[in-house]
Amino acid sequence: MENYIEKIQIRKSNKLAGLYPSTKALIVLMYAVCTFIVNTIEVTDIGLPLFLIPQFLVILILCKASGVLGRCIKALNTVAVVALIILLVQTFLVPGGDLIWRFGILRIYERGLRTAVSLSFLIMNIAGIFVWLFQTTENKEISRALEDSGMNYKAAYVFTSTLQMIEILGRNSKTIMNAQKARGVETEGNLIVRAKAFFPSLVPLILGAVISSEERVLTLEARGFTMQGPKTHLFELKKSGWEGKAAAASVLITVLLLAGRIMLWLL
Amino acid sequence: MQTNKGKGERKMQEKKYSIKTDFSMLAILIIPISVAVNFVGGQLASILKLPMYLDTIGTIFAGMLCGPWVGAVAGGLTNVVTGIANPVNFAFIPVNILAGLVTGFLARKKMFNVWWKWIISMILMAVVAVVSSAPIVVLVYGGVTGSGTSLITAAAMAAGANIWAAFFGTEGIFQLLDRVISFIICRLVIQVIPPRTLVKFGCGMNYIKEKDKK
Amino acid sequence: MAVVIECKDVTYYYPLTEKPAVEDLNLKIESGKFYGVVGENGAGKTTFCALLRGFAPGFYKGELKGEVLVEGKKTIEYGGELSAKIGYVFQNPFTQISGVKDTVFEEVAYGLENFGVPVEEIERRVIEVMKMTDIEALAEKNPFDLSGGQMQRVALASVIVLEPDILIIDEPTSQLDPEGTESVFRIIKALKDRKKTIILVEHKIDLIAEYADEVLVFEKGHLIKSGDKEKILSDISLLDRGVSLPQVAILGAKLKEKGFPLRKIPVTEDQAVRMIRESLKEGKQDA
Numbered sequence: 001m002e003n004y005i006e007k008i009q010i011r012k013s014n015k016l017a018g019l020y021p022s023t024k025a026l027i028v029l030m031y032a033v034c035t036f037i038v039n040t041i042e043v044t045d046i047g048l049p050l051f052l053i054p055q056f057l058v059i060l061i062l063c064k065a066s067g068v069l070g071r072c073i074k075a076l077n078t079v080a081v082v083a084l085i086i087l088l089v090q091t092f093l094v095p096g097g098d099l100i101w102r103f104g105i106l107r108i109y110e111r112g113l114r115t116a117v118s119l120s121f122l123i124m125n126i127a128g129i130f131v132w133l134f135q136t137t138e139n140k141e142i143s144r145a146l147e148d149s150g151m152n153y154k155a156a157y158v159f160t161s162t163l164q165m166i167e168i169l170g171r172n173s174k175t176i177m178n179a180q181k182a183r184g185v186e187t188e189g190n191l192i193v194r195a196k197a198f199f200p201s202l203v204p205l206i207l208g209a210v211i212s213s214e215e216r217v218l219t220l221e222a223r224g225f226t227m228q229g230p231k232t233h234l235f236e237l238k239k240s241g242w243e244g245k246a247a248a249a250s251v252l253i254t255v256l257l258l259a260g261r262i263m264l265w266l267l
Numbered sequence: 268m269q270t271n272k273g274k275g276e277r278k279m280q281e282k283k284y285s286i287k288t289d290f291s292m293l294a295i296l297i298i299p300i301s302v303a304v305n306f307v308g309g310q311l312a313s314i315l316k317l318p319m320y321l322d323t324i325g326t327i328f329a330g331m332l333c334g335p336w337v338g339a340v341a342g343g344l345t346n347v348v349t350g351i352a353n354p355v356n357f358a359f360i361p362v363n364i365l366a367g368l369v370t371g372f373l374a375r376k377k378m379f380n381v382w383w384k385w386i387i388s389m390i391l392m393a394v395v396a397v398v399s400s401a402p403i404v405v406l407v408y409g410g411v412t413g414s415g416t417s418l419i420t421a422a423a424m425a426a427g428a429n430i431w432a433a434f435f436g437t438e439g440i441f442q443l444l445d446r447v448i449s450f451i452i453c454r455l456v457i458q459v460i461p462p463r464t465l466v467k468f469g470c471g472m473n474y475i476k477e478k479d480k481k
Numbered sequence: 482m483a484v485v486i487e488c489k490d491v492t493y494y495y496p497l498t499e500k501p502a503v504e505d506l507n508l509k510i511e512s513g514k515f516y517g518v519v520g521e522n523g524a525g526k527t528t529f530c531a532l533l534r535g536f537a538p539g540f541y542k543g544e545l546k547g548e549v550l551v552e553g554k555k556t557i558e559y560g561g562e563l564s565a566k567i568g569y570v571f572q573n574p575f576t577q578i579s580g581v582k583d584t585v586f587e588e589v590a591y592g593l594e595n596f597g598v599p600v601e602e603i604e605r606r607v608i609e610v611m612k613m614t615d616i617e618a619l620a621e622k623n624p625f626d627l628s629g630g631q632m633q634r635v636a637l638a639s640v641i642v643l644e645p646d647i648l649i650i651d652e653p654t655s656q657l658d659p660e661g662t663e664s665v666f667r668i669i670k671a672l673k674d675r676k677k678t679i680i681l682v683e684h685k686i687d688l689i690a691e692y693a694d695e696v697l698v699f700e701k702g703h704l705i706k707s708g709d710k711e712k713i714l715s716d717i718s719l720l721d722r723g724v725s726l727p728q729v730a731i732l733g734a735k736l737k738e739k740g741f742p743l744r745k746i747p748v749t750e751d752q753a754v755r756m757i758r759e760s761l762k763e764g765k766q767d768a
Contacts, residue, residue: 004586004620005604078353082408085421090409093424119409123355130354139351140583154295158340160581162299162348168625169303173311187315194315199452201311206304206328206456213296214464215576218536220292222569222640223579223592226561230597234590234604292540299580466496466542475497 008235010138016066017136018240021145023247024133030250031058031129037254037261039118046100046110052121059128068135075135079127083120090116139163144237153231169209177201284375286336289469294333297468301325301341302348308449319445326367327392327446328453331379334469335371342367358407362400369395374470379454389450393443401434485647485678486510486533490547493528493537502528504702506547510680512646515673517693517710518682521723524699526682527571530651533680534569535559551647565596568640571651574632577639578624585627585635586611586620592643606642614638614668630661637668647678655684666692690714690727690748698724715746729753 012018019027039049063072090112097110139160147156180200181187187197220226304325312321326345330338342363350357369392373379378388409430423433457465457474465471491506503525510516510533518526531537535556538545549556551566571577582588586607593603611617614634619627624635633653640648650669654662666688672679673692683689689696689710696713698706700722706713713719714726717734733746733753742760747753 004584004608005600007621008584008587075352079355082355086409089421089424093421094409094430115409119407123408127354130350130357134351134354154290157581158295158298158344161296162302162344164580164625165299165303166306166348169300169307170310173307177311177314191317195317195448197315198311198317198321198448199455202304202308202324202452203455203459205307206300206324206452207459209300209304210297210456210460211464212573212576213293213300214467215571215573216296216578216580217292217540218569218571219577219636220296220579221536221540221561222534222564224561224564224595224643226292227564227595227597228561232594232597232600232603234587234594234600296580462497463495463541467540 005234009238010141010235011238012240014067015240015242016062016246017068018238018242019136019246020237020239020243021137021141022149023243024137026247027250028129028133030254032126033254034257035122035125035129037257039122040261041264046097046114048114048117049121050117052117052125056121056124056128059125059132062129062132063135066132066136068132071135072131075131076124076128079124079131083124086123087116087120090119140235141237144233144235147233148237157225165209169205172208173201173205176205284334284469289334289336291467291469293467294337294469297329297333298337298341298344301329302345304328305341305345306349308452319441319448321445321448323363323366323396323445324449324452326363327370327449328456330367330370331374331453331457332468332470333371334375335368337469338367338371339364340367358403359400362396362403365395365399366392371470374473377473379450380473385450385454389446390443392450393439393446396442396446397435397438400438401431404438405430405434482511482513484509485512485552487550488532488547489550491532491549492546493532494544495528495537495541496543498543501702503532506532506704508697508704508707510647510678512678513676515679515692515694516681517689517696518680518699519684519686519689519696519724520699525702526699527651528702529697529699529704530569530571530649530680530682532556534567534649535563536569564592564645565643566645566647568643568645568648569651570633570636570640570648570653572653572655574629574636574656577632577636579639583623584621585616585624588624588635589616589638589642592639596643606644610638610642613671614641615664628661630657630664633657633661633665634668637665641668641672645677647680648672649680651682652684653681684725686714686725687727687749690730700724711745711748714748717746 035052035055038051038055041049041051043050059072059076060069063069091108092106092112094112094115095107095109096112097114099107100110100113101108143156143160146159147153177187180197185197185200186193188194302325305322306325308324309320309322312319322345323342326338326342329341342365343360346356346360346363350360373388373391378384420433420437423437424430428436460471462475465475487510488506488508491503492501493503494501506529518529520526528537531541532545532549533551533556535549535551537543539557545557551559551563556563579588579591582591589610590603590607593606598606608617611620614637616631616634616638619631619635624632627635637650637653653665653669657665662685669679669681670692681689681693693710695708696706696710697704698713698719705722706716706719715730715733717726717730720726720731727748729747729750729752733743733756736757737743737746742764743756744759745756747756
C-alpha cells in the first residue's frame with residue numbers, strides 16, 4: 001500500500017529552515033526591533049546610521065545557514081532595486097543641511113544622505129528578514145500555523161484558496177487572452193487600442209469565477225465545511241528541535257542590543 | 268471628518284448589515300477570486316503596457332458586491348500575498364484595506380447606481396487612494412517606490428517641486444484613471460451577473476432594482 | 482421500507498420570481514431505493530434536488546412553503562451535519578473542487594478532515610474509495626489538471642468517502658464524453674449494489690431504465706408521475722409531454738400497435754430481447 005500521508009508531509013533536514021513557523025515569526029519580530037535600534041546609532045560627523053549596512057550580513061548568513069541563500073538572493077534582488085532607487089533619489093534630490101559634495105549639477109546635502117542611508121537599509125534589513133521567513137516556509141505551513149494559532153478555519157481557507165486561485169485565474173486569463181486575440185481583438189497599437197483589449201480579457205474571467213463560486217459553496221457544504229466540532233489534518237507541522245534555542249537567542253540578542261543602546265545614551 | 272461620517276453610516280445601517288452576515292459562504296469564496304483578479308489585472312496591464320497599475324479591480328469588486336468589510340479583507344490580503352514575494356508591499360496594506368472599505372461604504376449608500384453618483388464615487392475613491400498612500404510613500408520610501416509613476420515624481424522633485432506636491436500631482440491623475448477603468452470593469456461584470464445570483468451578495472440588491480427599472 | 486426523506490405540500494419560489502420553481506410537491510423517498518428523475522430542462526429537477534438537500538432555501542434563499550423532512554427533521558433545522566447524511570454531486574465537474582488541496586488524495590480526504598475523522602482511518606477510507614472509483618492512479622495529481630471525466634469521478638469519490646446513506650446526483654454526465662459517462666455509471670452501479678438510497682437526475686433515459694427502481698417525472702415544476710420504472714417508462718403518452726422514453730419502449734409500443742403479441746412494453750434492451758424471443762416462441766407454438 002502506498003503511503004500517501006507520508007508524501008504530503010514536509011520534511012526539512014535543515015534545523016533553521018525547519019523551525020516552527022511561530023518561532024520564525026518571533027525571530028522576524030526581534031530582528032525588526034534590532035534594526036530600529038541600530039538605526040538610532042549614528043556615526044561619522046554627519047550622523048549616518050552606518051551600522052545598518054553590516055547588519056545586513058546577518059540576513060545573508062541566516063539564509064546561508066538555512067540552506068536557501070540562492071533563492072533568497074533572487075527574492076532580495078527586487079527589494080534591492082527599490083532600495084537602490086530610494087538611495088539615489090534621496091541622496092541627490094533632498095536638500096537640507098550642509099552641502100557635502102558637488103559635481104556639475106549633482107549635489108549631495110547632509111539631510112538627503114542621512115535619510116538615504118537610513119531608509120534604504122532599513123528597507124533592506126526588514127524586507128530581508130521577511131524574505132528569509134517566506135523562503136524557508138511553505139504556504140501550506142503558513143496556513144496550518146495560522147489555524148493552529150487560533151485563527152478561524154474559514155480565514156485559513158481563504159488564505160490557502162487565494163494562493164490556488166491566483167494560479168488558476170492566471171492560467172485562465174492566458175487562455176481567454178489567446179482566444180480574444182484569435183477573435184481579432186487587438187492587443188498592440190496605440191494606448192486606446194490596448195486599453196480596449198483590457199476589457200474583453202478581464203470581464204469574462206471575473207464573471208466565470210463568480211458564477212462558479214456559487215457551485216463551489218455547495219461543494220464545500222457537501223464536504224462538511226461548516227460541520228461543527230474539531231477538524232483533523234493530514235498535514236502535520238513538525239518542530240525541528242531548535243525552537244527553544246532559537247527563540248532564546250533572538251530575544252537575548254535584542255535585549256543586549258537594547259541595553260547597549262541605552263548605555264550609549266547614558267554615557 | 269471622514270471617520271465621523273463612517274460611524275454615522277454604520278449606525279444608520281445597523282439593522283440591515285452585520286459583519287457576520289457580510290461574511291457569508293459566498294463572500295468567503297469571493298475573497299480569493301478578488302485577490303486573484305487584482306493579480307491578473309496588474310499582470311494584464313503590464314502585458315498591454317498600460318500606464319496604470321489596475322491592481323485593485325478585485326478589491327473594488329469585492330467592496331461593490333459584498334460591502335466594506337469583505338472589500339477590506341480582499342484588499343489587505345492582496346498585499347499580504349504580494350508581500351510574500353516582495354516584502355516592500357507590506358507597507359501598503361493599509362492603502363488597499365482603505366480602498367475596499369471606501370468602495371464598500373459607497374456601495375451600501377447606493378453610490379454606484381446613477382451616472383452622476385458614479386463620477387462622485389470615482390473621484391472620492393481616487394482621492395482616498397492618493398491621500399492614503401501619500402504618507403506611506405513619502406515617509407517610508409521618501410517619495411519613490413521604484414514604480415513607473417514614481418519616476419515622474421522623482422523628476423518633478425529634481426525640478427525643484429516639493430516632495431508632497433510632486434507626489435500628489437503625478438499620482439492623482441493616474442489614480443483617477445485607474446479607478447475609472449477598474450470601476451467600469453466591475454460594473455460590466457455586475458451587469459451580467461443574473462439577478463438570482465446577485466441577491467445572494469451583501470450589496471447585490473442595490474444593483475438589481477436598477478436593472479428592473481430599465 | 483423506511484421513509485428517509487419526505488416532502489409535504491412543498492412549494493418553492495426562487496428570490497425575485499413570482500412563479501414557483503416547484504409546486505405542490507408531495508413525495509416519500511424510501512430507504513435503499515434508486516430514484517430516476519426525468520423531465521424537460523427547467524421542469525424543476527435541479528430545484529427538487531436542492532430542496533431535498535436543504536440548499537433551497539438554505540443557500541438559494543427564496544421562499545419555501547410546506548416542509549421537507551430528512552429522517553423526520555426539517556432541512557431548515559439542520560446545520561452542517563446534513564452533509565454526513567446526504568451526499569451531493571452535480572453537473573459541472575470543474576466547480577466541485579475544494580480549492581485548497583494540491584493532490585487528488587488530499588481532495589478526497591478533505592471532507593473527512595472536516596468531519597474530524599482520525600488520520601489513520603482517513604487514509605484507509607480514502608484508498609478504499611479511490612479503488613472503487615478507479616482514481617488511485619491519479620492520487621498524486623493536482624485536481625485542477627484532470628479531465629472532466631476524471632474530475633467527476635474525484636467529485637463522486639469525495640462524497641462517497643463520507644459514507645452518506647443518501648446520494649443526490651444531479652446530471653453527473655451531461656458534460657462528459659461517452660467514456661467518462663460509462664466510468665461514472667460504473668460507480669453509480671456499485672453504489673446501488675451497496676443499497677444506498679440514490680436520487681439521480683439524468684437525461685440519458687436508457688441508463689435510468691437500466692438502473693432505477695422508481696422514476697419521478699417533472700413537468701413545469703410539478704411532479705406529474707411517479708412510481709415503478711416499468712410502469713412509468715412504458716407509458717407512451719409521456720412522449721407527448723416532452724419526456725423522452727427508452728428506444729426499446731417506443732419499439733415495443735409500435736410493435737404492440739401493429740398487433741405483435743407482447744406481454745407488456747419492455748423498458749430495457751435485455752427485457753426487449755427476452756420478451757420478443759418469448760413472443761416469437763409462443764407464436765411458433767401456437768402455429
